[in-house]
Amino acid sequence: MESIWSKTCGMKQRSPLSGDLHTEAVIIGGGMAGILTAYQLERSGIRTVVLEAERIGSGQTKNTTAKITAQHGLICRTLAEKKGKEVAAQFVMANQIAVEEFEKVIQDEHISCDFEPCSSYVYSDNEQALREEAKMAASFGLPAVFTDQIEIPVPCAGAVRFDRQAKFHPLKFLDALAQQLTIYEQTPVLDAEEHSVKTASGQVTADYIIFATHFPFINFPGMYFARMHQKRSYVLALADAGILNGMYIGDQSDSLSFRQYGRYLLLGGQGHRTGENKDGGNYERLRQKARHLYPGSREVACWSAQDCMTADQIPFIGHYAAERPDWFVATGFQKWGMTSSMLSAMLLRDLICGIKNPYADVFAPSRFSADELSQIVRDSGKAVSGLTKRFFQIPEETISMLQPGHGAIVETDSGKAGVYKTDDQKIYQVDIVCPHLGCQLAWNPDERTWDCPCHGSRFDYKGNLLTGPAQRGIHND
Ligand SMILES: Cc1cc2nc3c(=O)[nH]c(=O)nc-3n(C[C@H](O)[C@H](O)[C@H](O)COP(=O)(O)OP(=O)(O)OC[C@H]3O[C@@H](n4cnc5c(N)ncnc54)[C@H](O)[C@@H]3O)c2cc1C
Structure with a gap:
């Protein structure tokens, strides 16, 4: 992928x-x-x-998805409520300066990276929240307005538009x-x-x-x-989905993200905490949404990523x-x-x-912040549960019960292990203890990886490290 x-x-x-x-x-x-x-x-x-x-x-x-924007959701309202208007204003202004610095660096260094200034939008069903966000962002000096003119086929009350944002090719x-x-x-x-x-x-x-x-x-x-956990989400690149000028994201955690790159529309969504994807199906659910919103479009690439989330x-x-x-x-x-x-x-x-x-x-x-304390309590609960599972959860499967193309924690002669059976019945066995802080890893069927629900480290089915904070693999030798 x-x-x-x-x-x-x-x-x-x-x-x-x-x-x-x-x-x-x-x-x-x-x-x-x-x-x-x-x-x-x-x-x-x-x-x-x-x-x-x-x-x-x-x-x-x-x-x-490489949107360069100071519009991080309905961030002005959120931060004003949590931390006061001054912090909210400083946060968005600092990000707007960063947007402008990208353009400056690209010009100074004569970088060819498909950089395009454009507007970004947050859409929502909640018109009042959108109007409040637009008003507050504008009062902070941001180029923000409420609009009901949007290009995406998603029912909503409108959007907050920030002008003078941009998109590019990050690599x-x-x-x-x-x-x-x-x-x-x-x-x-x-x-x-x-x-x-x-x-x-x-x-x-x-x-x-x-x-x-x-x-x-x-x-x-x-x-x-x-102080942090990680969240993953999924992206499809679609051909024949029309051309979108703006960049869009919804205000809800399960809403979709849209941006154009050349002939392709990048559609993102299906977010979840890393390590909490037992049943999989995220790519398929995103494909269903793509078929519904853009019938006749064609998938040319799919991928996923994750990022670190703080409490505030x-x-x-x-x-x-x-x-x-x-x-x-x-x-x-x-x-x-x-x-x-x-x-x-x-x-x-x-x-x-x-x-x-x-x-x-x-x-x-x-x-x-107070938010951080409650997140630490919640995340500590996850860590304790990750550790407890390691010691007390009895695996339900044995290797012989495992279906081809599936992975699971199974009981082996030497105790619990993570096992993946390839489509042609080859077995890969790994240690299911995360080398970072010892939580029990979980199988991710969408990507055939072992993911840590505590802090988000990831490993391929052979045990190679994909993503930290862990710094080594989980090879079972
Ligand atoms: C689906 C998705 C879409 C996104 N879209 C957007 C978007 O449109 N706009 C936006 O602003 N943000 C977006 N983001 C967020 C953005 O992609 C990330 O925040 C950003 O790429 C993180 O960059 P980074 O340099 O911090 O991390 P990384 O790119 O992960 O870089 C960290 C590097 O450190 C290296 N490393 C780790 N450990 C060691 C070590 N011990 N020694 C040496 N090197 C080490 C790694 O190999 C890696 O190359 C998106 C995130 C997701 C999940």
Whole structure:
């Protein structure tokens, strides 16, 4: 399952790190956040090295829908209610500045990445909520209006439209921007100490360490595992579905996302918490919606991705933890990681260069809210349940009962194991304990993977690591 971006962009490949080196800043992770942060730091005269476990852009960034927008749902109302109007205004203004910075960087660097300015829309059945959102966003200085003129075939009361937003090809952008940076690929960082990071092929010492690994993998200090969970959703690229000028998303967690890329309409939806997809069928349900909304359309690609969710819907961008003043983090992007990555790059650059940034406090990971406490309680419940299942849940199946093409936790001679039986009856057996913090993994039938319901790590059926925070596979040897 390859995204339309991966299908249409060959990325330059780079060598792994070999030997030790010293630099001013080292960035762990070469996704949108890591590459943009390296670019902003280098442009400010800070010598920067990026260490990427696989290939740049090969994490969630290759599977985004790449809308560049400050319109993160009905975010003004939500944040005004939770945190007050001032925080809401700062949040959207910071994101609007990030939208504009994309255009500036693309122009300055002459990047050809199918960048197109356009409007973005949030549609809803709740006209009052839309009107309130539009009014509030406009009062904050955003180019926002309520409208009942929308292009998508979805019944609703209208939408809030933000003008001066944009869309692009994320991998073409990343590939071009990365040409001027120092990057080592296939170099997973194994550990970090105060001013050094360790890899299997060398150590990098640096004045500043930046974690741009999507989900931070150092558990203490920081404890990001207790402050975030991950959510997945699914995307189809459709040919012959007409042409859409704007970018759309609904205000409900189960509503659909729409954007055009060239001849293709990208339709997204079917969100769920990672690790909670026992019955599968998400691609099929999205296909049914595509057939209903765009009869005669044809699927040319399908893929999925996940992102880190914080309790107050604001990313964590800033100092990693009070105990590590020279460590920084960019995470918790809420499925809005294009502007959040640019914002991270600008905020972290300013923190490192000692420049006061008016938005730093809003995104500071050191903030703590009442929402967070209740989420920690809920997430701890998930973690306890994940651990309890590991010790007390008796598997219902044995290997011989397992149908071809299916995976399950089964009882084997040596105890519980995760087993996948291929269509031609070949058996793959893995450990079902997540190496991150020990939760029991769950089978994901849509993607034939083992997913962690606690913190969202994922593994293929052979046991290879796909997504952190875990940092190693679950091979049963
Ligand atoms: C279905 C879907 C659609 C989305 N659409 C949009 C959208 O339209 N607009 C928008 O703004 N956002 C969108 N998002 C969110 C956005 O895609 C993500 O927030 C963003 O791509 C995250 O970028 P990142 O750099 O933080 O993470 P990643 O791209 O995952 O990069 C992290 C990198 O760190 C590397 N890494 C991990 N551990 C190590 C280690 N130990 N050593 C070295 N490297 C390591 C990984 O290999 C990876 O390459 C969407 C999300 C989903 C789920």
